[in-house]
Amino acid sequence: MHDAKALRVGARDDTLLAAYLIDPGRAEYALDDLAAEYGLEVVPEPAADDETAALVRRAAAPARLVAPMLDRVRERGSERLYREIELPLTGVLAAMEAAGVKIDEYRMGEITARLADRIEELEAKAYELAGEEFVLGSTQQVARILFEKLALTPGRKGKTGYSTDTRVLRTIRHEHELVGVIEEWRELSKLVNTYLGPLPSLISPADGRLHTTFNQTVASTGRLSTTNPNLQAIPIRTELGREIRSAFVAEDGWRLVSADYSQVELRILAHVSGEPVLKEAFARNEDIHARTAAEVLGKEQATLTKDERNVAKMVNFGIIYGISAFGLSENLEIPREQAQEYIDRYLARFPHVQDFIERTIEQAARDGYVTTLLGRRRPVPEIRASNRQTRALGERLAVNSVMQGTAADVIKVAMIRIHERLRAEGRGARLVLQVHDELLLEVPQTETTGVAELVREEMCGAYPLDPALAVDVGYGDDWNAAKG
DNA sequence: CACTAGTGCAA
DNA sequence: TATTGCACTAGTG
Numbered sequence: 059m060h061d062a063k064a065l066r067v068g069a070r071d072d073t074l075l076a077a078y079l080i081d082p083g084r085a086e087y088a089l090d091d092l093a094a095e096y097g098l099e100v101v102p103e104p105a106a107d108d109e110t111a112a113l114v115r116r117a118a119a120p121a122r123l124v125a126p127m128l129d130r131v132r133e134r135g136s137e138r139l140y141r142e143i144e145l146p147l148t149g150v151l152a153a154m155e156a157a158g159v160k161i162d163e164y165r166m167g168e169i170t171a172r173l174a175d176r177i178e179e180l181e182a183k184a185y186e187l188a189g190e191e192f193v194l195g196s197t198q199q200v201a202r203i204l205f206e207k208l209a210l211t212p213g214r215k216g217k218t219g220y221s222t223d224t225r226v227l228r229t230i231r232h233e234h235e236l237v238g239v240i241e242e243w244r245e246l247s248k249l250v251n252t253y254l255g256p257l258p259s260l261i262s263p264a265d266g267r268l269h270t271t272f273n274q275t276v277a278s279t280g281r282l283s284t285t286n287p288n289l290q291a292i293p294i295r296t297e298l299g300r301e302i303r304s305a306f307v308a309e310d311g312w313r314l315v316s317a318d319y320s321q322v323e324l325r326i327l328a329h330v331s332g333e334p335v336l337k338e339a340f341a342r343n344e345d346i347h348a349r350t351a352a353e354v355l356g357k358e359q360a361t362l363t364k365d366e367r368n369v370a371k372m373v374n375f376g377i378i379y380g381i382s383a384f385g386l387s388e389n390l391e392i393p394r395e396q397a398q399e400y401i402d403r404y405l406a407r408f409p410h411v412q413d414f415i416e417r418t419i420e421q422a423a424r425d426g427y428v429t430t431l432l433g434r435r436r437p438v439p440e441i442r443a444s445n446r447q448t449r450a451l452g453e454r455l456a457v458n459s460v461m462q463g464t465a466a467d468v469i470k471v472a473m474i475r476i477h478e479r480l481r482a483e484g485r486g487a488r489l490v491l492q493v494h495d496e497l498l499l500e501v502p503q504t505e506t507t508g509v510a511e512l513v514r515e516e517m518c519g520a521y522p523l524d525p526a527l528a529v530d531v532g533y534g535d536d537w538n539a540a541k542g
Numbered sequence: 543c544a545c546t547a548g549t550g551c552a553a
Numbered sequence: 554t555a556t557t558g559c560a561c562t563a564g565t566g
Contacts, residue, residue, distance in 0.1 A: 173564050197548055216548070218564095223549060248550060251561060281553085288559045299551085321565055323553095376555060385555030440545035447554075458556045462553095466557095494553040494557085 065410050072508065075144045076127040078275035084437060092130075093123060125349060131207065139433045143470050144274065149280075151272040151475040152437040157500070158267030159289070159490045162536075163258050165305040167297075170254040173246050180243040187236040194243050196221050206365045208234055225391075251541065253302050260287055280434045280466035282492055290493045292537075300344075304538035313506050313533050315487075316540035317513045318496035319469065320528040321346055323378050323461040326468075329523045330431070330460060331414035335407065340525035346372040352409040355399060373404055378410065378461055380454025415457055422456035431521065434466035465495060468527070472520040476513055485509060500535065504535050 077092070078085035131140050134394040185191045188207070201220045205212045210233045213226035220226075224241070231237045244305035261268055270289040272282050281328060284290045293299025308314045324346055325515040328336035345359070350357045369390060376386045387397035405412040419441070422428050427437045436459040437462065441452030476499075480487050485511045491498040497517070501509045510531045517529045534540040 062558090193563075197563075218547065220549080244549080248561080252551070256560090273558090279557060282559060283558065288552080291550090291559065293551060295551085318553095368557050371554095379555040379557095382555060387554095389555070450554080455554065461554095462556060465553095496553080 072125050072145060073118050073127055074275055075148070076124070076131050076140060077293070079144065079434070080127065080130050080134065082280065082489070085279040092127060094465045096123065096126065105197045127408055134399045134431050135429070135436050136435060139467070142186070143432065143467065143474065146474050147470050148274065150473050151274060152297065153477065155269055155272060155492070157488050157490050158265065158269040159255060159311055159498070159500070160263065160307050161268050162267070162305045163259060163261065166254055166258055167304070168199070169301055170250060173254065173426050177243060177250065180239050180246070184236060184239045184243065187239060188232070194240065195247065198316065200240060204237070205232070208236065210234055211236070224454050230335045245296070245298070249302060253293065257287060270371050270491075276438060280430065281462065281494060282466070289491055300538045304536040306498055306537035308506040308535055311503055313501050313503055313535060314537055314540040315501050315506065315510050315513060315531065315533045316496060316500045317510070317517055317529050317531040319465070319517065320530055322495050322527065324374060325523055325525050326431070326461045327377065327414070327528065328525050329410065331410045333410035336411070337525050348376060373400055376401070377404070378458060381458040382450065382454070399492060418427070418457050418460060421455045422452065426458050428456045430463035430467050432464065434467055436463060468521045469495065469517075472517040475516045476518065479516060480509070480514055499538050501533070517531055
């Protein structure tokens with residue numbers, strides 16, 4: 059296990075990174091294609107779980123592939139991205155993996171014990187209310203009980219029958235007591251089965267810490283991902299979720315520093331579109347969702363309700379994701395016409411955003427790809443599909459990739475500079491996690507404020523955005539406290 | 543044991 | 554029929 063990890067870190071290689079910049083959707087295959095083109099033998103793809111074989115295969119990419127691949131990276135205008143960002147980032151990620159993060163096992167055990175009791179109660183209660191025993195984790199059986207036996211109001215359908223997801227259950231919660239029992243069982247069993255159970259068992263006996271794996275060539279937008287465990291999906295939204303997060307702790311005498319970019323994708327949108335209203339809102343440090351609501355609904359910010367602000371928040375998410383009236387209507391649970399109305403009003407109030415979206419789509423259709431501010435290219439073949447839905451997907455991917463990809467570029471620059479400055483200044487502090495727009499560091503207590511300031515500087519200065527990048531920094535004894 | 547569908551966690 | 558990921562359980566072959 060430890061050997062495999064060490065090997066994996068050592069085997070990160072420049073050809074795979076180059077392949078990732080050439081075709082981020084399928085780096086492994088792009089590497090194979092090129093190898094075949096040069097008449098080189100391709101080691102067969104290993105079984106999905108054979109980590110060692112996968113490493114050998116990667117390491118087997120011969121040196122003579124490097125030059126032709128770099129030529130292609132250069133042709134694509136991504137050479138600086140390669141040399142100045144992706145390549146140096148590899149060492150930063152290796153150090154972060156090696157550092158790991160500390161978990162308070164005892165705290166997690168306490169929560170688990172509490173939830174295990176409650177889950178048992180809920181199961182007994184569910185069988186009693188259903189009048190029979192059934193497998194609560196089976197969507198088929200839950201659907202049979204709710205919609206056939208109890209004849210509750212069915213919602214959407216999937217390929218195999220009625221959906222029983224969170225939103226459907228929320229809608230019929232009032233119809234039968236069993237629904238609430240299932241909802242609570244789902245929440246608790248999710249947390250126990252995905253986090254509270256597995257995480258402690260993944261603690262390294264060597265240093266008592268949890269070591270994730272950062273994947274640098276997986277996400278098609280340029281983002282990182284983490285696996286085994288996926289530390290980029292630790293709960294935070296519910297009270298129980300925050301309890302779990304608070305079991306991620308600093309060593310004695312150390313603190314956790316959390317720094318996250320504020321509205322980074324919307325700021326990037328403001329920059330690339332040049333939209334004056336958006337830029338002005340950020341310059342004034344306004345609540346961006348409230349400002350959007352005021353613009354779209356034609357009201358004073360001070361008079362907005364929470365629901366109105368939430369509508370605007372969803373519209374902003376929609377813009378980032380590549381908006382569609384259908385998607386917005388699904389998310390807000392409103393009629394499609396109403397959703398279209400919100401979109402129309404938004405685009406009328408932010409005309410430069412509308413221009414940006416149109417330009418980006420035209421560019422993607424013409425070139426077959428879009429490019430981030432730092433020169434990362436994402437191919438969008440979907441945009442030329444004959445199928446209308448696929449084409450619409452391509453349009454959303456094109457728009458989203460510019461913002462999500464630029465945000466990924468920017469935080470990678472910050473990581474490299476922070477890592478280097480910590481070293482140069484002889485700090486004990488170290489990066490431990492990256493969660494897309496957030497960096498988590500473990501810092502000797504005495505260095506806390508100094509490092510917090512260093513991190514803010516490097517994150518804000520990573521790219522000269524207009525409006526400027528903004529960062530929220532906090533610290534504490536655990537991850538939850540550090541974000542507070 | 544490999545695979546898919548459904549579900550849900552994060553940004 | 555909103556973007557990017559990873560992981561779990563049930564169910565199938």
